[in-house]
Amino acid sequence: MTEPVAEKKHSLIASDRIEGTAVRRASGEKIGRIERLMLDKVSGKVAYAILSFGGFLGIGNKHLPIPWALLTYNKKLDAYEIDLADEELKRAPYYEADEEFDWGDRSHELKIHRYYRSPTYWGY
Amino acid sequence: MTEPVAEKKHSLIASDRIEGTAVRRASGEKIGRIERLMLDKVSGKVAYAILSFGGFLGIGNKHLPIPWALLTYNKKLDAYEIDLADEELKRAPYYEADEEFDWGDRSHELKIHRYYRSPTYWGY
Helix, strand or coil: CCHHHHHCCCCEEEEEHCCEEEEECCCCCCEEEEEEEEEEECCCEEEEEEEECCEEEEECCCCEEEEEEHCCCECEEEEEEECCCCCHHHCCCCEECCCCCCCCCHHHHHHHHHHCCCCCCCCC | CCHHHHHCCEEEEHHHHHCCCECCCCCCCEEEEEEEEEEEECCCCEEEEEEEEECCCCCCCCEEEHHHHHCCCCCCCCCCEECCCCCHHHHCCCCCCCCCCCCCCCCHHHHHHHHCCCCCCCCC
16 A cells, blocks of 8 residues: 655655755756755745756856745656746846845845745745 | 844744754753754645754664754754653654655654644644
């Protein structure tokens, strides 16, 4: 009666397994990897995945916060899939890898959600 | 007009900053550290913190899944605080550090929530 883990509907995933996972387009093209997740302390929800790029598109050391809802795990690719064109990635809100992003400032976060046209994780 | 990060109400925290953080009692006594978080893939919510114990109470290599709602970050201690007595920790649901816990089986998870008398993260 046991079924493969991948088929289970309510499965959980370890935070340190997501960190380092590749992010690819549906075509399989790798665009970066997940550095870490940003969690909302109050609700315990994942708010953003922080994407890093190994020089892809000349994005270099920039880190992009992507709303978690935009990422889908693709078993076949063994990667998180995201449908963002080169131009969208180049113009996306970012911060330098060695800088701190001010996560306490909701106006910064609103810019991210507006850019991706993605609902905020904190409701309205 | 800038206020210290710690005072901000809507701040976010990085997953790789939580991993490795100490878990202490209100007295300051260290009981273990957070190995990783287990996230619900569907809702994107943190379900459990996985606690490891460096031989404390003879618990050794056991890993304890603790419902996330039971942990409170204590700034003064620079640790997550949890109010569990030695006896509670000794009898708590666990798995061996080198074993896989079957996260796809809700009946296992229900045992954890019942043990800690903590509401499930998936609702009723």
